[in-house]
Amino acid sequence: MALLGANGSGKSTLARMLNGLLLPARGTVTVDGLATSDEAQRHQLRRRVQMIFQNPENQAVGLTPAEDIAFGLVNIGWPRQQLAARIDWALEQVGLAAKRDRPVHALSGGEQQKLATAACLALGPRWLVLDEATAMLDPAARWQFRQTLDTIRRQERLGVIWITHHLEEVLGADRIVLMDGGRVHAVGRPGDVLGQPQLLEQCGVELPYLPALARELREAGLDVPSFPTIDELVTTLCR
Amino acid sequence: MPVTLEHISFSYSPQGSGTAWALRAVNIAIQPGEFVALAGRAGSGKSTLVQLLTGLLPPTGGRLTIDGVDPFATRQPHLFDQIGLVFQYPEHQLFSATVYADVAFGPRQQLRGRAPDDALVRQRVDWAMSAVGLDLTSWADRHPLELSGGEKRRVAIAGVLALRPRLLILDEPTAGLDARGRRTLFDLLHRLNREEGVTILLVSHRPEEMLAHASRLLVLDAGTVAGDGAPQQLLADAPFATACGLEQPDCLRLAERLAAEGLPMPERPWDPAAVAAQVLTRCGAGRAQP
Numbered sequence: 218m219a220l221l222g223a224n225g226s227g228k229s230t231l232a233r234m235l236n237g238l239l240l241p242a243r244g245t246v247t248v249d250g251l252a253t254s255d256e257a258q259r260h261q262l263r264r265r266v267q268m269i270f271q272n273p274e275n276q277a278v279g280l281t282p283a284e285d286i287a288f289g290l291v292n293i294g295w296p297r298q299q300l301a302a303r304i305d306w307a308l309e310q311v312g313l314a315a316k317r318d319r320p321v322h323a324l325s326g327g328e329q330q331k332l333a334t335a336a337c338l339a340l341g342p343r344w345l346v347l348d349e350a351t352a353m354l355d356p357a358a359r360w361q362f363r364q365t366l367d368t369i370r371r372q373e374r375l376g377v378i379w380i381t382h383h384l385e386e387v388l389g390a391d392r393i394v395l396m397d398g399g400r401v402h403a404v405g406r407p408g409d410v411l412g413q414p415q416l417l418e419q420c421g422v423e424l425p426y427l428p429a430l431a432r433e434l435r436e437a438g439l440d441v442p443s444f445p446t447i448d449e450l451v452t453t454l455c456r
Numbered sequence: 457m458p459v460t461l462e463h464i465s466f467s468y469s470p471q472g473s474g475t476a477w478a479l480r481a482v483n484i485a486i487q488p489g490e491f492v493a494l495a496g497r498a499g500s501g502k503s504t505l506v507q508l509l510t511g512l513l514p515p516t517g518g519r520l521t522i523d524g525v526d527p528f529a530t531r532q533p534h535l536f537d538q539i540g541l542v543f544q545y546p547e548h549q550l551f552s553a554t555v556y557a558d559v560a561f562g563p564r565q566q567l568r569g570r571a572p573d574d575a576l577v578r579q580r581v582d583w584a585m586s587a588v589g590l591d592l593t594s595w596a597d598r599h600p601l602e603l604s605g606g607e608k609r610r611v612a613i614a615g616v617l618a619l620r621p622r623l624l625i626l627d628e629p630t631a632g633l634d635a636r637g638r639r640t641l642f643d644l645l646h647r648l649n650r651e652e653g654v655t656i657l658l659v660s661h662r663p664e665e666m667l668a669h670a671s672r673l674l675v676l677d678a679g680t681v682a683g684d685g686a687p688q689q690l691l692a693d694a695p696f697a698t699a700c701g702l703e704q705p706d707c708l709r710l711a712e713r714l715a716a717e718g719l720p721m722p723e724r725p726w727d728p729a730a731v732a733a734q735v736l737t738r739c740g741a742g743r744a745q746p
């Protein structure tokens with residue numbers, strides 16, 4: 218699920234409610250049947266819902282990837298003799314096995330975000346919340362991270378909540394939630410929500426280049442798909 | 457105020473220990489009034505270069521000049537006062553208890569010694585805040601760390617603008633900004649650039665941004681200058697762009713495909729509305745012919 222909206226629209230606030238970092242003033246949040254307000258279950262909840270943030274540099278607590286992942290595992294009382302296996306498994310998932318014992322500060326931004334993901338995965342979550350986790354990555358690292366996440370999501374059957382200002386990242390999402398001024402403004406499949414220009418404009422969200430061009434052409438009466446590939450555009454325009 | 461880097465190199469490890477050069481033999485001259493984009497993959501040296509230009513790091517080798525003067529050799533660090541930097545992570549830049557105090561910090565320092573004119577400071581803050589699209593009255597008393605990500609970034613940018621720098625450097629300023637925030641920022645940068653002659657150096661990962669806004673693109677690769685020229689020319693060179701970790705933007709890939717089919721290159725390939733208009737005019741003309 219993608220969570221979109223302008224600066225200050227409430228995305229991060231909503232995200233922080235999902236694992237009880239913030240509690241609602243009114244209403245209730247439940248995750249897999251656990252109420253976030255229930256202190257007895259908070260521990261359980263925090264494990265189930267893991268969060269990854271924007272700044273790759275300040276999310277690691279250990280000096281090496283192995284140490285960093287171990288820290289979280291020890292915290293939840295993971296059996297000592299099974300630590301190494303779990304660390305290796307988590308690093309394997311994100312493709313960082315080779316950097317197991319390198320200094321964390323020598324990792325690229327993309328690698329640091331993968332490490333943050335591995336540290337979350339090791340704890341066995343059911344949900345991953347990514348709050349602009351790709352904002353500081355270069356295009357290559359951004360796509361790689363996106364793909365890594367997608368593979369893990371399918372393999373581990375995780376629910377992923379993806380917050381971003383880059384719409385091209387979420388065209389393949391199952392659902393889009395569009396926020397505006399602290400309210401949920403629209404919910405639906407990408408094609409439905411993103412096909413409404415006024416709605417997007419109102420919520421301060423901008424289409425990526427190809428769909429934006431397609432929209433201009435469609436408004437002029439040309440027969441182009443809303444989310445075209447370059448091939449489809451070339452075919453239409455050269456006909 | 458021209459700024460030059462002559463044969464600049466920089467290493468984070470103490471002299472002699474190891475050969476990891478973050479920058480190697482970099483030669484760049486930035487002329488007053490230019491609008492320059494700086495690109496390159498993660499770790500290529502962009503942030504290091506930016507920190508050298510703002511005097512935060514001294515070069516390991518080579519010479520830097522501002523207005524023809526080397527601020528290190530002549531011991532004139534105040535020359536760097538004309539250069540403003542918006543950091544890559546805005547939260548690193550915010551430290552005061554209120555948004556007002558944060559944005560006012562720079563101008564207060566700058567005007568210290570002269571008449572401590574609160575009205576003048578307030579005027580600067582007011583201008584800088586409205587420049588980033590925040591209304592001073594409703595934001596002045598907020599705590600800078602209790603803002604959303606995009607709001608923090610706007611405040612950080614305002615704090616630097618309030619110094620009225622002659623060279624404004626922004627390290628990936630649009631990360632975390634929404635569509636409106638990006639538009640406001642670029643409108644502002646062009647206004648400063650055009651009307652007040654402020655030189656702009658923009659670190660960016662977004663090729664569409666470089667194309668649409670910069671007249672010159674500097675590409676770093678492994679600490680050296682791999683490219684220096686017109687953004688459209690450099691980005692259209694697919695092997696070069698890929699080798700430097702830059703993404704070929706969809707707009708240029710489309711333009712290239714259309715060119716291969718005999719259609720002319722659109723004038724503003726990065727602007728969907730402009731491309732559509734040109735294509736439609738041509739279609740209309742085509743249909744009208746017998």
Ligand SMILES: Nc1ncnc2c1ncn2[C@@H]1O[C@H](COP(=O)(O)OP(=O)(O)OP(=O)(O)O)[C@@H](O)[C@H]1O
Nearest residue numbers: 223224225226227228229230602603604605606607
């Ligand atoms: N720690 C805080 N204390 C008080 N108010 C806050 C705090 N963090 C955010 N806010 C306010 O709550 C509102 C929603 O902020 P939130 O961080 O959820 O926005 P967002 O959608 O994540 O925005 P962005 O795209 O800029 O990250 C904003 O008006 C913001 O100023």
Ligand SMILES: Nc1ncnc2c1ncn2[C@@H]1O[C@H](COP(=O)(O)OP(=O)(O)O)[C@@H](O)[C@H]1O
Nearest residue numbers: 323468478496497498499500501502503504505
């Ligand atoms: N504080 C630091 N200490 C040691 N090495 C660093 C430091 N900051 C950056 N580096 C190294 O210098 C090189 C250039 O990094 P940087 O200028 O941050 O690149 P960019 O901004 O293009 O991502 C990289 O190899 C990076 O690992």
Ligand SMILES: [Mg+2]
Nearest residue numbers: 228229604605
């Ligand atoms: Mg946020």
Ligand SMILES: [Mg+2]
Nearest residue numbers: 502503504544
């Ligand atoms: Mg950087």
